[in-house]
Amino acid sequence: xxxxxxxxLAKSFRVAERSPGMLGxxxxxxxxxxxxxxxxxxxxxSIEAGELVGYIGPNGAGKSTTIxxxxxxxxxxxxxxxxxxxxxxxxRIAHVARIGVVFGQRTQLWWDLPVIESLDMLRHIYKVPAxxxxxxxxxxxxLLGLGDLLDTPVRQLSLGQRMRADLxxxxxxxxDILFLDEPTIGLDAVSKLAVRAFVQRLNRERGVTVILTTHxxxxxxxxxxxxxxxxxxxxxxDGPLAELRAQVSRERWLTVDLADGSDISDPxxxxxxxxxxxxxxxFDPSVVSPAExxxxxxxxxxxxxxxxxNPPIETIIARLYGA
Amino acid sequence: MGxxxxxxxxxxxxxxYRAAALAGLFxxxxxxxxxxxxxxxxxxxxxxxxxxxxxxxxxxYIWLGQAMxxxxxxxxxEDVLRQxxxxxxxxxxxxxxxxxxxxxxxxxxxxxxPVLLRLVPMLVLAMVVLPIFEPAWALAPPSAAAFxxxxxxxxxxxxxxxAISALMNVTLLWSxxxxxxxxxxxxxxxxxxxxxxxxxxxxxxxxxxxxxxxFAGLLDLPSRIFTGNLPAHDVIYVLADQxxxxxxxxxxxxxxxxxxxxxxxxxxx
Numbered sequence: 001x002x003x004x005x006x007x008x009l010a011k012s013f014r015v016a017e018r019s020p021g022m023l024g025x026x027x028x029x030x031x032x033x034x035x036x037x038x039x040x041x042x043x044x045x046s047i048e049a050g051e052l053v054g055y056i057g058p059n060g061a062g063k064s065t066t067i068x069x070x071x072x073x074x075x076x077x078x079x080x081x082x083x084x085x086x087x088x089x090x091x092r093i094a095h096v097a098r099i100g101v102v103f104g105q106r107t108q109l110w111w112d113l114p115v116i117e118s119l120d121m122l123r124h125i126y127k128v129p130a131x132x133x134x135x136x137x138x139x140x141x142x143l144l145g146l147g148d149l150l151d152t153p154v155r156q157l158s159l160g161q162r163m164r165a166d167l168x169x170x171x172x173x174x175x176d177i178l179f180l181d182e183p184t185i186g187l188d189a190v191s192k193l194a195v196r197a198f199v200q201r202l203n204r205e206r207g208v209t210v211i212l213t214t215h216x217x218x219x220x221x222x223x224x225x226x227x228x229x230x231x232x233x234x235x236x237x238d239g240p241l242a243e244l245r246a247q248v249s250r251e252r253w254l255t256v257d258l259a260d261g262s263d264i265s266d267p268x269x270x271x272x273x274x275x276x277x278x279x280x281x282x283f284d285p286s287v288v289s290p291a292e293x294x295x296x297x298x299x300x301x302x303x304x305x306x307x308x309x310n311p312p313i314e315t316i317i318a319r320l321y322g323a
Numbered sequence: 324m325g326x327x328x329x330x331x332x333x334x335x336x337x338x339x340y341r342a343a344a345l346a347g348l349f350x351x352x353x354x355x356x357x358x359x360x361x362x363x364x365x366x367x368x369x370x371x372x373x374x375x376x377x378x379x380x381x382x383x384y385i386w387l388g389q390a391m392x393x394x395x396x397x398x399x400x401e402d403v404l405r406q407x408x409x410x411x412x413x414x415x416x417x418x419x420x421x422x423x424x425x426x427x428x429x430x431x432x433x434x435x436x437p438v439l440l441r442l443v444p445m446l447v448l449a450m451v452v453l454p455i456f457e458p459a460w461a462l463a464p465p466s467a468a469a470f471x472x473x474x475x476x477x478x479x480x481x482x483x484x485x486a487i488s489a490l491m492n493v494t495l496l497w498s499x500x501x502x503x504x505x506x507x508x509x510x511x512x513x514x515x516x517x518x519x520x521x522x523x524x525x526x527x528x529x530x531x532x533x534x535x536x537x538f539a540g541l542l543d544l545p546s547r548i549f550t551g552n553l554p555a556h557d558v559i560y561v562l563a564d565q566x567x568x569x570x571x572x573x574x575x576x577x578x579x580x581x582x583x584x585x586x587x588x589x590x591x592x
Contacts, residue, residue, distance in 0.1 A: 073416040075585050097419035108414040112336050124328035125418055 002046035003084055003177065003209055004070065009043040010078035010233075011065050012036050039065040041233035042079065049176070052203040052210045054224030056217075058321050062233045063213040064103075067181050070211070071101050083177065097126060100170035104182035107162055108169055109154040115165045116150040119172055126173035133172065140168040143198055160191030167198060178202065180212045184219055196222050217313040231321050241313070248316045253309050254281045254293060259302035266296060277304075282311075325420050326428040333432035344440045347393075351441065352448065355389040359460050362520070375523040376552050379463055383550035384521050386462040390445040391542055393437040394480060395516055396487040397509030399495070399502070400429060407495045416584070423573070423580050426492045430485030438481075465549050472558035473549040476540075479565035483540050486572040487512070493576050496583035511536070517543030523552070537572065540565035 017033045040062045047053055057063050068074040070081060072088035072095045081088060088095045102108075109118040123133045141147055144164040149157060157165060163183060170178065180199065184192045200223055202208045214220060220227055220241065227244050229237040237244055256264065258277040265271075266281065268288035273280040283293055290308050297303065359382050366378045376384070403426065406412040415422055449462035465473065487508065494504045513519060516538040525533055533539065544561040547553040553561070 068413060071413075071417050073413050074587060092416070093419045093421065096417050099417075101414070101417040103411075103413060106409065106411040106414065108411070108417070110332060110336075112339075113332060117332070121328050121332055125325035125420060127325070 001085075003049040004045075004047040004082070004211070006046070006066070006070065006079070006081045007044050008079035009040050009066065009069060009076050009081060010038070011040045011062075011069065011074065011076045012038045038233045040069075040076070040079075043230065043233070043235055044079075045228055045235060045238055047209065047211065049209055050203070050207045051226060052199075052224055053212065054220040054227040055211055055213045055230065056215070056220060056227060056317065057213075057230035057236075061230045063230060064181055066230070067101075067179050067211065067213060071099060071179050072096050097173065098175055098177065100173070100175040100178040102163075102166050102170045102178070102180050102183050104163065104180075104185040107154060107166055109162070109165055111155050112153055114151045114153055115146065115157070115168075118154065118165075118169060122169055122172040128173050132174075136172060136174055137168075140171055143201065144168050145194070160187050160194070163187060163191065163195060164198075167195065171202075175208070177209045178211070180210060182213055182215065184214060184216050192216070192219070199223060217317065221313055229317065229320055236320055244320075245310060245313075245316055248319050249311070250284055250286060251282050251311055252285055252290065253311055254283060254290065254297070255279070255307055255309065256281065256297060256301070256303055257305040259304050262301055264297065264301060266293065269293060325418075326424055329425060329428045330432045333429055334436045337432065337436035338440065340437075341440075344437065347437075348441050348444055351389040351392055351445065355385055355449075356460060358385045358389075363459070376521050376547075376550075380547075380550040380552045381521060382460060383462045383465075384517070384546045384552070386445065386449040387546040387549055388518050388542055390442045390449075391438055391480075391546075392518070393441065394434050394484050395509075395512050395518060395541060396430075396434075396484045396491065397505070397512050399491055399505040400426075400433060400488060403429070403492045404495060422584075423489055423493070423577055426489040427485050427573070430488035431481055433488065434481050434484045463550070465551065466555070468555035469549055469551050472555040473545055475558050476545040476548055476561045476565065479562050479569075480541050480545050483537065483565045483569045483572075486569040486576070487537070490572050490576040490579070493579045493583055496580070496587065512538050512541060515539065516541040517546065521547075523547075537568040540568060 013036070014034045015037055017035050039060075043062065043066060055063055055066065065074065069076050070083055070088055072092040075089045083095060084098060086095045109115065110121060113121070119137060122128075123130075128136070141150065144167060146164060146168060149161055149165060152161075154162060154165065167183070178199075183199070184195055187195065196219060199210060199212070203210050203223075210223075212219065212223065225240055227237070227239070227241050228235060229244070237247060239247070253272070254269065256279050258264070258279060261277060264279050264281065266283075269281040269283040271279060272282045281293070281297075283290075294306065294308075297306075362381050362385065363378060366374070366381070403412075406415065415425060446462065449460075450464050453461040491505050491508055498504060515522070515533055515536050522533050522539060522543045523530070540561065544553070544564065548555060548558055548561060
């Protein structure tokens, strides 16, 4: 039995539409027009305990709505979901006691209180025994490097510091499942790496199931074995990252630094970019092998350097969204 | 346990605003004296021999009203308004707590902390300092029985005020701007809670209506107990009024909140 099951989840929102101008504003008072937006239109997946799943999609795709439904915050219009044997929105209080949630754009810490007091409040809210809490807190403080920040009021923390404190806050009660909604949004490179390393450890060493939404494809490449892509309220793809690449395109890129400014052309490859003497060729390895293409190119042109790579994940995802 | 922690944290936060409390204290003393002068003038000009409340009781009633100003549910809880507007309300729902109970706990702290901060200096001033300068403006000390009875319905008033505040929070799920309904409730509570004039001074025909509203239990009934306008043993009726209204408002709030959460829209990340 998978730990998390979503079946045909559907949720639509009614958004009031307003006609422009003064007349429109007056008309809106009398007769409002509503537009129905389908945030989710039948989303199904299942996740086993201990998985680390990336849940990605463009803005407005339904990522956060899914997370909020699974976290018991929103009630879907249709479909069912079960997390650890519970329907989140029916048994919200029992459910949320066993999960952790971080919404990167918001903080769950008390703005005016020092971090340590926020953690202590959460201990009371989650009814964590004092000794278990002391142990958990010491571990989180060490892993997240919070030692110097504990006495600082949350409003004085930088975004990266706040995110680390928020991660600690979501784990005070040692949940089995962690929902991370854009945990790296707006963070600098160092903080991103710290968050990633922490999430990875949590998943590997403690076996915490993690569902992560992000727009940062480096997060996905660094962390997730499995990626669920959502667009327009529907699942577009679900599987390992390598499979996602294969599904969208088998394309590889050959980048060549030419010694002169000559033009490259090859019947089995297309030039997708050219900056000065650097040329990037896209090719399908099932049509022409990389070795064969390199042989042809080096035979025809003086080459300073070359390398073959996968297209960046952004490109893959953009194609999937576009489809 | 979790709810107590919320009350305690809220208390600590609210007690930080000492400068605001001091400024509020002076403003309320000033307006207390103005109100006393106005009502004294009314009483001096009145030809009626049967005022439902003596001037001495009215003066006491006004001082209590000034001291308990912040007990009145006339504003929305800014933090809750912010949570609803910026969406961090999601975290309240992501915790193993009952949202309405959280709001009641916040309400209790919010209505208690600032009142306690002002109540003591205000009572000392009105009962001890003013008699030296202007005895006519002074608050007459209550009998021990009246004081004890007042303490009981002071607690009842806090619960009632928290119940109204929690209900106002629920309305935020429908109207995001947050100012409309609290403004209406605030105006009603000010007039029918007894903050403008004692409710017994309203026309006789309106008395049954005014006392049938939930607001009389906030300030009017406790102040009448304190000043001796109502006998101390009537505290039982006052408490019953406060508790029945609290239960009705809490029950209504629960029903409304359950509907609100079903239609909740939390936009963006």
